[in-house]
Amino acid sequence: MEDKKIIVRLRGVVKRFDGDVVVNHLDLDIREGEFLTVLGPSGCGKTTTLRMLAGFETPDEGTVELEGKDVVGIPPNERDVNTVFQNYALFPHMTIEDNIAFGLVEKKVPKKEIRERVQEMVKLVRLEGMEKRKPSQLSGGQKQRVAIARALINNPKILLLDEPLGALDLKLRKQMQQELKYLQKKLGITFLYVTHDQEEALLMSDRIVVMHDGRVEQIGTPEEVYNHPKTKYVAEFIGASNLLEGYVTEIEGGRMTFSFEFGKINLKSRGFKMEEMFYLCVRPENLRMSQCPVEHFHIRGRVTEVVFAGSVNRTFVRLVNGQVLRAESQPDVEIYPVGTLVYVYWNPDKCSFLHTQEDQIYDVIEEEIDKTLEEEANVSIDDVLPSE
Amino acid sequence: MKKRFRSQPGPLAVFYAILVYIFLYLPVAVVIVFSFNTSERNIVFQGFTLSWYKTMFSNSELMWAFRNTLIVAAVSTAVSTVLGTLCAVGMQRFEFKLKKAFNSALYIPIVIPELVFGVAFLAFFSLVHVDMSMATLIISHVTFSMPFVEVTVRSRLSGMDPSIREAAMDLGAGEVHTFFRVILPTISPAVISGAMLALTLSLDDVVVSYFTAGPNSETLPLMIMGMVKKGISPDVNALSTLMILGTFFILFFSTRIQRKLENS
Numbered sequence: 001m002e003d004k005k006i007i008v009r010l011r012g013v014v015k016r017f018d019g020d021v022v023v024n025h026l027d028l029d030i031r032e033g034e035f036l037t038v039l040g041p042s043g044c045g046k047t048t049t050l051r052m053l054a055g056f057e058t059p060d061e062g063t064v065e066l067e068g069k070d071v072v073g074i075p076p077n078e079r080d081v082n083t084v085f086q087n088y089a090l091f092p093h094m095t096i097e098d099n100i101a102f103g104l105v106e107k108k109v110p111k112k113e114i115r116e117r118v119q120e121m122v123k124l125v126r127l128e129g130m131e132k133r134k135p136s137q138l139s140g141g142q143k144q145r146v147a148i149a150r151a152l153i154n155n156p157k158i159l160l161l162d163e164p165l166g167a168l169d170l171k172l173r174k175q176m177q178q179e180l181k182y183l184q185k186k187l188g189i190t191f192l193y194v195t196h197d198q199e200e201a202l203l204m205s206d207r208i209v210v211m212h213d214g215r216v217e218q219i220g221t222p223e224e225v226y227n228h229p230k231t232k233y234v235a236e237f238i239g240a241s242n243l244l245e246g247y248v249t250e251i252e253g254g255r256m257t258f259s260f261e262f263g264k265i266n267l268k269s270r271g272f273k274m275e276e277m278f279y280l281c282v283r284p285e286n287l288r289m290s291q292c293p294v295e296h297f298h299i300r301g302r303v304t305e306v307v308f309a310g311s312v313n314r315t316f317v318r319l320v321n322g323q324v325l326r327a328e329s330q331p332d333v334e335i336y337p338v339g340t341l342v343y344v345y346w347n348p349d350k351c352s353f354l355h356t357q358e359d360q361i362y363d364v365i366e367e368e369i370d371k372t373l374e375e376e377a378n379v380s381i382d383d384v385l386p387s388e
Numbered sequence: 389m390k391k392r393f394r395s396q397p398g399p400l401a402v403f404y405a406i407l408v409y410i411f412l413y414l415p416v417a418v419v420i421v422f423s424f425n426t427s428e429r430n431i432v433f434q435g436f437t438l439s440w441y442k443t444m445f446s447n448s449e450l451m452w453a454f455r456n457t458l459i460v461a462a463v464s465t466a467v468s469t470v471l472g473t474l475c476a477v478g479m480q481r482f483e484f485k486l487k488k489a490f491n492s493a494l495y496i497p498i499v500i501p502e503l504v505f506g507v508a509f510l511a512f513f514s515l516v517h518v519d520m521s522m523a524t525l526i527i528s529h530v531t532f533s534m535p536f537v538e539v540t541v542r543s544r545l546s547g548m549d550p551s552i553r554e555a556a557m558d559l560g561a562g563e564v565h566t567f568f569r570v571i572l573p574t575i576s577p578a579v580i581s582g583a584m585l586a587l588t589l590s591l592d593d594v595v596v597s598y599f600t601a602g603p604n605s606e607t608l609p610l611m612i613m614g615m616v617k618k619g620i621s622p623d624v625n626a627l628s629t630l631m632i633l634g635t636f637f638i639l640f641f642s643t644r645i646q647r648k649l650e651n652s
């Protein structure tokens with residue numbers, strides 16, 4: 001992947017609406033043939049970014065390069081980029097066939113060739129027999145396929161998809177996810193896909209761009225973004241995480257001691273400095289519990305809640321400082337009943353360190369913890385752990 | 389199934405409905421009936437005749453006025469439909485300074501009393517030393533009917549999904565192609581409604597036309613007004629009957645075309 005040509009390059013892109021910064025110094029490289037997903041909460045500027053690539057919005061600052069050429073100021077109809085709109089945006093007065101042929105007619109492709117290519121597309125998206133229908137006579141999934149076919153027939157350099165599956169029900173969405181991925185692989189066209197569904201992003205993408213407040217938080221493969229989030233925001237946004245705030249208190253013989261309010265752990269040194277502060281991020285499925293002490297881990301807590309969530313068991317463990325950790329285990333793993341005193345540990349390779357930076361501390365997360373605490377306010381900290 | 393919750397109207401409702409329709413159509417019926425009356429006075433029906441129609445058609449002045457009316461209506465409808473539609477598309481499409489002000493300025497002619505409009509035209513045309521003629525008549529008709537077209541088309545446009553226009557541009561269509569291949573077909577029912585409005589406004593306009601028509605461009609409504617001053621003669625009834633018939637045909641065909649466009 002690394003040596004693939006870069007076909008889209010955004011540098012320092014800023015977009016403001018009425019003085020509000022919506023996209024904030026965005027840098028992004030898109031490689032040829034990749035499935036790149038922009039993932040972020042509502043209002044973080046995903047659509048705006050896409051629209052700047054398509055040519056519907058002009059950036060206030062920065063450059064947008066398509067195949068090395070700056071395209072700022074070039075209208076959408078002169079860009080080799082096509083869009084699949086969230087609400088399909090099919091032409092209601094045209095048949096499916098004419099909808100799909102629209103782009104080729106604009107390019108003045110000979111009629112015979114148009115007919116052949118439309119047929120090919122219709123087959124590819126499995127809409128045979130619907131050619132003469134009007135968009136109003138199709139189901140949501142079928143409309144979406146027309147929208148995709150209508151864009152793909154133009155062989156765009158890059159296809160922009162803005163939450164294309166947002167309006168479909170869960171089952172159809174799963175099916176369309178597979179179809180889209182298949183189409184992308186088969187045609188080798190670069191996809192820039194926007195979603196706020198993290199599962200969808202993890203499932204389909206070659207790389208994921210996590211956006212927040214108009215900025216890129218992290219770019220990486222689904223594996224990197226999930227297992228090695230770079231910021232607290234990414235850790236919280238993608239999947240559930242346990243975030244433990246602590247700092248390095250000892251470095252000795254290739255190992256370091258990391259101290260928290262509620263205990264300490266001893267890990268292989270990673271080149272950190274003394275007193276350096278981090279968030280340690282542990283995914284619930286990697287958090288383990290034991291009734292006997294585990295080497296290098298000195299964290300204890302009490303099980304406060306056990307939830308059976310179908311394929312996994314979810315256990316909540318309350319630490320001395322009141323923080324509640326979440327663990328998920330397979331049904332065949334022994335679970336500890338509420339009230340059990342446990343030692344918490346994890347595979348040291350299966351956690352990531354996030355630098356604590358003032359501007360990356362989000363109130364939302366604090367609030368969430370507060371809420372969890374409130375719910376269990378009837379249990380005082382003294383009850384949780386007996387004084388040692 | 390759909391009619392399950394609808395019940396038959398009671399006798400009172402039927403009676404009321406009949407009253408409404410009598411109220412609406414009795415005067416029109418009188419005009420039609422008396423256009424076939426042998427008597428010259430609209431008091432009693434004495435016998436059936438078509439002679440008033442003959443008189444009417446042999447009245448060269450009346451035929452000239454009829455010709456003028458058709459020309460003015462056709463030209464002003466065409467011009468105001470094109471201008472009004474373009475204006476609506478532009479207003480919808482672009483953001484610019486003082487857009488709100490320009491917007492209201494389009495609606496004001498709808499509420500200005502026609503009389504004021506007429507006097508204004510008279511004042512204006514004499515100020516710039518233009519003699520009243522067919523041209524001034526057409527200009528004045530375009531002026532008062534264009535805002536109606538704009539309003540009609542505009543309301544349709546604002547109900548149109550903006551991403552449809554963007555999709556067309558995205559697929560390679562420039563502004564002109566986007567307009568003709570996508571926007572116009574989508575708004576065409578509204579364009580036709582607007583044109584029908586413009587047509588009917590022009591066909592029966594008296595007030596503004598009174599001020600802006602030249603000596604040679606008298607229209608039917610103006611002529612009828614002139615004739616009525618001397619009392620209603622049966623040939624005016626005949627003429628009115630034909631106009632009612634004409635309006636009916638226009639209405640019939642325009643709704644048919646619209647329905648066809650809506651369904652496609």
Ligand SMILES: Nc1ncnc2c1ncn2[C@@H]1O[C@H](COP(=O)(O)OP(=O)(O)OP(=O)(O)O)[C@@H](O)[C@H]1O
Pocket residue numbers: 017018022040041042043044045046047048049196
């Ligand atoms: N044309 C516009 N004028 C003014 N503000 C706008 C405009 N378009 C977007 N915004 C604002 O910019 C911000 C980002 O919008 P954008 O549509 O890019 O978000 P998004 O990430 O696509 O969100 P969602 O997931 O809800 O689609 C929002 O706060 C929105 O209100």
Ligand SMILES: [Mg+2]
Pocket residue numbers: 046047048162
């Ligand atoms: Mg969006």
